[in-house]
Amino acid sequence: MTQNVLKPLRRLGLYLDLVTFSHTIFALPFAVMALFLASPGRLPDPYDSLLVVAAMVFARTAAMAYNRWVDRRIDAANPRTRERHLPARKVSAREVLLLVCLSALGFVLCALALNRLAFVLSFPVLAVLLFYSHTKRFTAWSHFFLGLALGLAPLGVWVAVRGVIDASCILPVTLGLAVLLWVAGFDILYACQDLEFDRKTGLRSLPARFGIGRALLSARLLHAWVVVLLLLVAWLANLGAVYLAGVALVALLLVYEHSLVRKDDLSRINRAFFTVNGCVSLLLAAATVLELLR
Numbered sequence: 141m142t143q144n145v146l147k148p149l150r151r152l153g154l155y156l157d158l159v160t161f162s163h164t165i166f167a168l169p170f171a172v173m174a175l176f177l178a179s180p181g182r183l184p185d186p187y188d189s190l191l192v193v194a195a196m197v198f199a200r201t202a203a204m205a206y207n208r209w210v211d212r213r214i215d216a217a218n219p220r221t222r223e224r225h226l227p228a229r230k231v232s233a234r235e236v237l238l239l240v241c242l243s244a245l246g247f248v249l250c251a252l253a254l255n256r257l258a259f260v261l262s263f264p265v266l267a268v269l270l271f272y273s274h275t276k277r278f279t280a281w282s283h284f285f286l287g288l289a290l291g292l293a294p295l296g297v298w299v300a301v302r303g304v305i306d307a308s309c310i311l312p313v314t315l316g317l318a319v320l321l322w323v324a325g326f327d328i329l330y331a332c333q334d335l336e337f338d339r340k341t342g343l344r345s346l347p348a349r350f351g352i353g354r355a356l357l358s359a360r361l362l363h364a365w366v367v368v369l370l371l372l373v374a375w376l377a378n379l380g381a382v383y384l385a386g387v388a389l390v391a392l393l394l395v396y397e398h399s400l401v402r403k404d405d406l407s408r409i410n411r412a413f414f415t416v417n418g419c420v421s422l423l424l425a426a427a428t429v430l431e432l433l434r
Contacts, residue, residue, distance in 0.1 A: 148357045149432050164200055165418045167290045169425030170319050171196050174297035174312055177377055184301065189256065189400070192300050193388070195250035196293065202243035203269040203289060209236045210227040210273040227431045240270075265292055276338075280349040281328040284320065291320030311376045318369035325362035328355050329401050330413050353403045370424070379431050386427020392419050 150421070171192055178201040208215070216227035224233045244266055251262035266322055272289050275282035298312040300304060331338070331345040332355055338348040347355040370387045397416040400408040 146165065152222075152260050164197060166323070166421055167293050167319075168193065168196055168420040169290040169384050170290075170315065171293050171297050172425045173428045174294040174315065175301065176429050177294075177311060177315070178298045178301040180432070188301055191250045191254050192297055195247050195254070195296075195300070198243045198246035198250060199269060200263070202240050202247060202266065203272070205236050205239045207273040208304065209233060209240065214341065214343070217341065219333065220333060235418050251300070255380075256353060257303055257305070258300045261296070261299060265296060276345060278344065280344040280346050282344060283324040283331065283346060287320035287322070287324035290323045291316040292319075294319065311373065312375060313374050314369055318366050318373065321362045321369070321416075322366045325359040325366070326397070326413055326417050328359040328362070329397075331410060332356070332401070332406055333409055352406075356398070356401060356403060360398050363398070366394070367391045379428070381431075382434060383427050383431040386424050386431075389427075390420050391423055391424070 150203075151166045175189055175192060179185070187396070212226040212233060215221040215224045221227070226233060227235060247266065248259065249261045268285075269289050272285040279285075293313040294312040295309060297369065298309060301309070328346050332347045332352050333346070335347045335352060336345075337343075338345050345355075346358060350358075356384040367387065367389045367390070370390065371384075374383055374387065393416055397420075400416070402410040
């Protein structure tokens with residue numbers, strides 16, 4: 141009896157690990173920011189909030205599962221990734237494709253439950269999310285497509301809450317651009333690990349095209365612009381001291397992140413990628429919520 145209960149739980153754990161579910165922390169806090177920014181002077185509607193969170197989880201799961209499916213042969217050839225679930229045959233390609241389809245359906249249904257515009261836009265959003273997985277095969281700028289995939293979240297949440305696209309969307313677009321550059325910057329750092337493999341197999345990335353030194357410099361410049369855009373968000377939304385203190389701490393975290401990665405030492409990339417960036421998103425979301433609630 142116990143084994144019958146544990147078996148599906150272990151399987152669920154495999155699927156969550158497949159899509160690195162814990163990394164939802166990178167995008168979800170920005171959705172929470174957009175929820176509060178789109179609902180000035182009041183708490184976000186609980187029903188809308190639940191649907192937005194569910195849509196975010198479904199969308200990210202579909203995108204990550206599709207990425208694992210598309211890259212399964214590349215992952216099998218790369219020593220760094222050959223123990224991932226598909227190359228190691230912990231799950232089947234058919235199971236992963238089914239997960240993609242069910243997650244995409246869940247995302248569309250959540251959008252439909254929110255409003256008609258969100259439903260209509262859910263299809264091009266899905267196209268962007270899935271298209272990213274193919275970009276490193278033909279462009280070194282694939283990092284920016286990943287940034288776009290996550291950067292769509294604030295605008296998507298804004299549409300979900302307000303149901304219209306109008307001049308006020310300049311705020312979520314600015315926040316989304318900050319997310320885009322932030323994600324592109326840390327993805328460039330992460331891609332430095334695979335420079336030799338990418339060059340050998342013909343995959344495209346900024347480190348593979350320009351070398352690690354220039355890639356690190358480009359990531360630093362992108363993250364500098366992130367801070368500028370976050371300050372612009374403060375001006376557009378009339379945010380005060382609590383939010384600005386959060387931005388200052390985010391800037392310090394980004395400086396720390398780049399101090400961990402050097403041209404001749406990539407050993408601390410995982411700390412820079414996972415730990416620091418998780419703190420960045422959580423800190424900024426917390427500062428925004430506290431600012432709007434005080």
